Amino acid sequence: MSSSNHEHGAVGHIVPIKMLIGTCFALLILTVVTVWVAKLDFVKMQLSEMNILVAMGVAVVKCTIVALIFMHLRWERSFIGFVFVGSFLFVGVFIGFALLDTAEYQPSLIPGDSPQIQLKLDALDAAQATGEHGGAVHADAVVDQASSDADHDTPADH
Amino acid sequence: MTELHVQSDGHEEHGHDHPEFLGHHWKNPVQQFEAGKLGMWLFLATEVLLFGGLFCAYAIWRSNHPEIFKYGSQFLDTTWGAINTGVLLISSMTMAMAVTFAARGNNRAVIVTLILTLFGAAGFMAIKYVEYNHKFHEGFYPGMAFYEQPHASDLWLPLEETAIAKKAAIAKSEAALSTALAAEDVKRSEMPSPPADAQRWNKPEAAIGPQGMTTNQESLDTAEMAVFLPPSVLGNIIDQQGELAYAEHHTPGEPVHLAHPLQDPERPANAQKFFTIYFLMTGLHGIHVVIGGVVILWLLLKTMKGHFSREYYTPIDLGGLYWHIVDVIWIFLFPLFYLI
Numbered sequence: 001m002s003s004s005n006h007e008h009g010a011v012g013h014i015v016p017i018k019m020l021i022g023t024c025f026a027l028l029i030l031t032v033v034t035v036w037v038a039k040l041d042f043v044k045m046q047l048s049e050m051n052i053l054v055a056m057g058v059a060v061v062k063c064t065i066v067a068l069i070f071m072h073l074r075w076e077r078s079f080i081g082f083v084f085v086g087s088f089l090f091v092g093v094f095i096g097f098a099l100l101d102t103a104e105y106q107p108s109l110i111p112g113d114s115p116q117i118q119l120k121l122d123a124l125d126a127a128q129a130t131g132e133h134g135g136a137v138h139a140d141a142v143v144d145q146a147s148s149d150a151d152h153d154t155p156a157d158h
Numbered sequence: 159m160t161e162l163h164v165q166s167d168g169h170e171e172h173g174h175d176h177p178e179f180l181g182h183h184w185k186n187p188v189q190q191f192e193a194g195k196l197g198m199w200l201f202l203a204t205e206v207l208l209f210g211g212l213f214c215a216y217a218i219w220r221s222n223h224p225e226i227f228k229y230g231s232q233f234l235d236t237t238w239g240a241i242n243t244g245v246l247l248i249s250s251m252t253m254a255m256a257v258t259f260a261a262r263g264n265n266r267a268v269i270v271t272l273i274l275t276l277f278g279a280a281g282f283m284a285i286k287y288v289e290y291n292h293k294f295h296e297g298f299y300p301g302m303a304f305y306e307q308p309h310a311s312d313l314w315l316p317l318e319e320t321a322i323a324k325k326a327a328i329a330k331s332e333a334a335l336s337t338a339l340a341a342e343d344v345k346r347s348e349m350p351s352p353p354a355d356a357q358r359w360n361k362p363e364a365a366i367g368p369q370g371m372t373t374n375q376e377s378l379d380t381a382e383m384a385v386f387l388p389p390s391v392l393g394n395i396i397d398q399q400g401e402l403a404y405a406e407h408h409t410p411g412e413p414v415h416l417a418h419p420l421q422d423p424e425r426p427a428n429a430q431k432f433f434t435i436y437f438l439m440t441g442l443h444g445i446h447v448v449i450g451g452v453v454i455l456w457l458l459l460k461t462m463k464g465h466f467s468r469e470y471y472t473p474i475d476l477g478g479l480y481w482h483i484v485d486v487i488w489i490f491l492f493p494l495f496y497l498i
Contacts, residue, residue, distance in 0.1 A: 014261045024251035038497035055493035062489045070254040071482045080199045087203035091210030095217050102218050113427045120305035
């Protein structure tokens with residue numbers, strides 16, 4: 001395949017236009033597939049992890065096709081493939097080990113919104129309660145009020 | 159980006175057949191082309207690592223708080239995201255075509271395909287602009303600005319009936335729970351022995367494991383369970399029930415704008431984090447698209463001036479590689495943000 005596609009005297013490998021169109025078509029089909037699969041309700045089917053697995057699987061296939069055909073990786077020296085695939089493997093190691101640690105702790109030590117967010121939400125509630133218009137100035141004023149009322153150890157967030 | 163010695167200064171002095179585009183330190187055009195490609199691929203590997211850091215942040219945030227991503231993703235428009243995926247894939251194809259035509263020395267076809275690729279880049283950014291503009295208009299900002307809402311009173315959408323009904327259902331189950339707990343307190347003080355029908359709960363399906371509890375939804379009632387379970391386990395079950403109830407009326411991938419997040423009783427805590435990482439990752443990707451567009455424009459001008467030939471089209475090939483890596487990153491971003 002590689003040698004038969006190599007047009008005479010070319011500096012690099014030449015990929016035929018028809019093959020590029022076919023590749024793009026396949027990629028578009030895969031995009032439709034991944035959108036369609038995302039609409040299936042795997043939570044109901046007791047396969048809640050399935051959506052992300054299928055989505056990532058399709059993405060990896062699409063990425064491989066783009067690299068092999070569009071980026072000519074299929075006809076490159078193997079060292080270039082080593083560099084590129086290696087970068088993905090190292091990202092995989094990075095994410096994998098980070099996630100291993102993340103799973104070791106309680107999911108949420110501080111339930112609810114963060115204290116700073118709660119201040120802002122209280123201010124918005126107060127602004128809603130006192131009047132519907134002039135929200136901007138009013139909300140800011142209440143935030144200032146709330147943060148000065150709040151525990152003085154908490155640094156103001158603005 | 160890459161060091162390409164297009165001009166070779168004073169190559170006439172050597173008196174041997176050395177093309178204009180070939181640097182002196184290269185043996186032949188193929189060697190120069192291969193070296194340029196290796197440099198570009200090394201750069202692409204660093205790009206993968208750059209985005210890898212952000213993907214790692216995404217993975218940790220999502221594994222800790224899946225509910226934030228499930229909730230936030232509703233406010234992204236899957237249709238626009240899918241169209242943008244198509245736009246990038248087609249522009250990737252036209253870029254690869256430009257490389258093929260360049261290798262065949264067909265300059266006119268290179269110009270046409272590069273213009274088409276440029277349209278793809280512009281189209282992608284235009285759609286991204288529409289999407290970002292919509293998010294900003296609704297106040298879906300990254301970080302704490304999410305809760306600022308300068309014109310909140312004008313933008314807040316009315317609560318829909320389902321949201322009100324759900325709020326009522328939550329309140330009802332909480333009331334039932336507190337009643338049951340109060341009843342249990344009374345029972346405990348009077349009669350410490352387990353109830354006669356405790357046998358009923360020892361079904362194989364209802365096992366308490368380290369991940370929480372697996373329940374048989376049909377036979378268990380929250381208020382009844384409250385009698386037997388410690389609050390920590392019970393909290394898990396209520397969360398699961400809420401998720402199942404949510405899944406029943408929510409089709410993944412379709413936007414369900416129940417209410418503006420700030421008005422929505424079901425908004426998960428720290429919901430702004432979805433938009434923080436959404437804008438961070440798609441924003442950095444957008445910057446890459448703009449840079450790619452500038453590179454393609456530069457290639458187009460050089461091609462129009464006749465700088466390239468079938469012996470020398472290295473910049474087109476390397477610019478194409480950059481454009482494809484932008485596509486590859488979007489291929490991962492699209493399902494991770496739009497298809498949750």
